[in-house]
Amino acid sequence: MSTSENTTFSIRVSSTGDTFEVPANRTILHVLYENGYEVPLDCSNGRCGTCRTRYLSGEVDHRDTALSESERSEFLTVCVSRAHAGEVVLDLPPPQSTQPVERPIAVVEAPVCVACLNCVRFCTFGAARIDNALIGVGGIQGAAVIDADTCTGCGLCAAACPTGAIEMNISTHDSVIGTIHTLNTESVPELNTEVAEADVAEAPLSVMIFACPQCRDTTHEVCDAKSEQVSTHVQTRVVDVPCSGRVDTLQLMHAFESGADAVMVAGCQPGECFFNTGNLHVTQRVKRIADWLDGCGLERDRVHMMHLTPGDHDSLTNALDELTKKTGICGPSPLRRTASSPTQASTSR
Ligand code: SF4
Ligand code: SF4
Ligand code: FES
Structure with a gap:
């Protein structure tokens, strides 16, 4: 309407x-x-x-x-x-503060925009458009602008922008990359020490899962259950994202660079994405990352797109087991032992 x-x-x-x-x-x-x-x-x-x-x-x-x-x-x-x-x-309680509450939106840095229209095409809410009065990269006439009132903050445009002209005010590019590196290298020190000190053949595999809000609870519950299994040979880290479509190729690369042996994206079933097409866009990116892994001499089986029905613990458990099994055949990632800390990591696009 x-x-x-x-x-x-x-x-x-x-x-x-x-x-x-x-x-x-x-x-x-x-x-x-x-x-x-x-x-x-x-x-x-x-x-x-x-x-x-x-x-x-x-x-x-x-x-x-x-x-x-x-x-x-x-x-x-x-x-x-x-x-x-x-x-x-x-029937609402009084506000906690007199300050406006910040809600997630995308913001364009016009001087970095090449007016490629990607954001206009990816935004299913009609929040992105080209404003011909703005000056884009190199002085070109026209740059993208986001209507803050219409923007839902899904981040699909930011993931699709080829120049990094779009930034989210919450869940920024750097904060997502920082979370990836922190989870892989710092926040679970005892597990990382275990991985670093173990014999390569014995080291538990490290799997990073990007989970959209609808798949988040199921993903955390399955990962918690895995961590309680004494015999498990896998350690999982979950990165919460506002939509699976917010996950871009650089974030997936950073997951491997910072030490993950395998990476999974958990998003909704086709047709069920709250932001309409985010899960379909990220599926294409996962395929590109599989090709990239091949090109790097790593194995494409290390990355997997999981279309999940929230609450379907069995399917996610099976997919995680399958990913772990395939990754186990590949062996620990050669990047793991040289994984950089967040401060060393390059987050530029
Ligand atoms: S964050 Fe989502 S809703 Fe907002 S402009 Fe980007 S694609 Fe559209
Ligand atoms: S996707 Fe990025 S470069 Fe392309 S029009 Fe939108 S803001 Fe500009
Ligand atoms: S936030 Fe209003 S229905 Fe989802």
């Missing part, structure tokens, strides 16, 4: 009495965040139900696909739902 079909309405927070207008081009979520009210957020597009908020009165125009009819009599999703008119009274 386009914003031209929206009407202005107001919201009142019952705990404070604060009343705010929600213009046609803004969501309830935007207005709450701007005024310091924090609501849990995930998909930003009405599909997950994370932002459900109890309302006490009002004629709500439910626009999500997450809530059941019975839930809708009590809750609304503030990321997409609106009011037909008048006022909606929300």
Whole structure:
């Protein structure tokens, strides 16, 4: 539904009495965040139900696909739902602070943009466009710009941008790379020491898994269960990402560079991605990384794309076992023993 079909309405927070207008081009979520009210957020597009908020009165125009009819009599999703008119009274606690709450969005650095249109094509929310008034790289006319109100912060554009012109305000490129290196080299020192000191043939294999929000719980639970198995010959590290489509080829390379023997991306089943196509884009990148591994003299079996149904522990366990088995045949990565620390690692694109 386009914003031209929206009407202005107001919201009142019952705990404070604060009343705010929600213009046609803004969501309830935007207005709450701007005024310091924090609501849990995930998909930003009405599909997950994370932002459900109890309302006490009002004629709500439910626009999500997450809530059941019975839930809708009590809750609304503030990321997409609106009011037909008048006022909606929300049952929210007072804000923790008077500062606006930061929500994830993408930002373009115009002087680095080559106006390739990748971000425009990858953004399924229509948040990215080329502004001909901006000056791009080398003085070219036109550069990309992101509409902060429409942006869901999925990061698909940042992963697809060939020049690194797009940065996320949360889950930045450097923070993701830093997490990869920290997990592989620092945060589990006893395990890393075990890997470093073990005989190559005996060393536990190190598997890094990038998990999208929907697959995150299942991934952590399967990895926790693995770590409790005394006989296990695998150590897992999980990198949480806002969407599997946020994972770019450089991040996958850094996972290997920093010592992973194998890498898996856990994203939703085709057609189930909260951000529509993130899981399909990353599948292509995983294939490219498999080719890159071949080209480097490493084995393509070390990387795997897992399309997971959240809660399907068995399938993930089987996929992890299969990946470990194939990696075991390849042996520990030759990059592992020379893995650099986060401070030594180059994070430039
Ligand atoms: S972060 Fe996602 S929603 Fe925002 S501009 Fe990029 S692709 Fe579009
Ligand atoms: S993908 Fe990057 S370089 Fe291409 S238009 Fe968007 S911001 Fe510019
Ligand atoms: S964050 Fe609102 S429905 Fe997902």
